[in-house]
Amino acid sequence: MAKIELNDVSLTFTLSQERRVTFKEYLIRGLFLPSRNPKVAVHALANINLTANDGDRIGIIGHNGAGKSTMLKLLAGIYPPTSGTKTVEGKICSLFDISLGFEHEANGWDNIMYRAYLQGETPRSLKAKLQDIADFTELGSFLNVPVRYYSSGMLVRLAFSIATAAEPEVLLIDEVLSVGDMAFQNKARQRMKEMMSSARLMVMVSHDLESIRSLCTRAIWLQQGTIMMAGDPDEVVDAYTESVAPKISRHPAGLVTDDPDQAEPVEPAEIVERAA
Template structure:
């Protein structure tokens, strides 16, 4: 049983204009004046209600900064809702910020194990998958090298290979359909489809509208932190295209 339920979820957080304070600054400002480093409130999600059940593949679209990635992180449990209820049944695997999460000074093999453990593998279960991960990444002897020396593309290959070696119940995907070079992209797209066939519930964010229509069973259009439209993928995608380029969509 896999289920995601959001009920009137709000997310609001504070950011400081100049990143972090120093203690010296804090003491001095606290004594003399305030507001040299004002706090800004970001209301990222505004009353999002959502119910995704077993077997569904939900696509999310929207312009940059609409709150798509924030919503995914909230679903994954990284961000807590400020108000409203979040209920998730099932083990979540998430593919976002895919090139992050490596220990730069350790080699590829060590990082395969480490990330595997992060995804809930045990030493026994990962041992059977290591060779398959290494093979899929096509990194060969580079795996003996510290990850620090990898190119961005190599890191993405490795990360993708590890992340997709698991069999998730709930899969949350953020823009990973375009990873690596051309050859790897095709391989990755195949792998994603295989994974999607296995996962019981998928939520994905993409700017590739074609693949959203092909892959998802339902779409939502997120606009300034709330759901603007929800419905069949083709329908939502068309409305979205029409909204941003009325003439092009009509042609």
């Protein structure tokens, strides 16, 4: 039984002007005084209510910085909510930042092992999957080489293969996934589809509105950390596209800068094209 329940959840980041303070500076420059090191509160998410059960496929859309990825990280348990209550039941698999966190001195096989343990596998359950994961990467004998020597595409292949080997109940996906070369992308897309159909509950963030329409049973439109609209994916996506498109063509002046060279009038159609 997989379940997500967010009850009036807010998340506020308190950012200081000075990050990574050293003790020396703290004393000498008096950074303990609030005036010397002002704090800024950023409301990443505000008063979010969300309930999802088995079978729900939720798509999250919104502008950059609207809090979409933050929301996924909150669901994954990486960010604790500042206020409100959060319940997520079921084994979570999250596909974001997947190329982070390799042990660069260890070889591919060992990294498969560490990652898999991180996802809650045991030596016994991993044994059965190890070969499948290795085959899926198509890295062959490169798996015996320290990960330090891998190209970024190879790293993504490795990461993707491990991350998708789990059988999650709750699947969280962020803006997937230009994985590797063409051949691998097709494979990856296939694998994603399988995962989405086997997961009991899925939350995905995407700018690809068509895939939200086709894959999701519900959609959420986030704006500046609050839910603008939630409900049927077609309705939400339509409302979102409407809100984006006319705003730009109606106010072309918004794009004009103070720079006289760039202040020439621009055809609205051209702007719409650029925005799309």
